Amino acid sequence: MSRTRVVFLRAGAPPKPPAGEACNGCGVCCAAEPCPAGIILFRRRRGACPALTWQDGRYACGLLLAPEHHLRWLPRGGRHVAARLFARWIAAGRGCDSDAPPG
Secondary structure, three states, X not given: OOOOOOOOOOOXXXXXXOOOOXXXXXXXXXXXXXXXXXXXXXXXXXXXXXXXXXXXXXXXXXXXXXXXXXXXXXXXXXXXXXXXXXXXXOOOOOOOOOOOOOO
């Protein structure tokens, strides 16, 4: 039995690429559900990730762009270390891993 999920994105968001292709900032993955980092940090398993950020005509992970905004306890000098850690944790740059059909 297949389940259908509706996610709401900005009209100007790029269409979702096929799984495995380069991320284009469509936002489908993070709008559908939080990644493992989001589950732990925001204590939610369903719905859009609170770190999903719209910037320059595409979606991006706020944990990579501005981790200090989401982690108020982060020391001032920890921004770059945290961003690198989250990039590795969510496999940023590895390609689209959303199983939703391309847009």
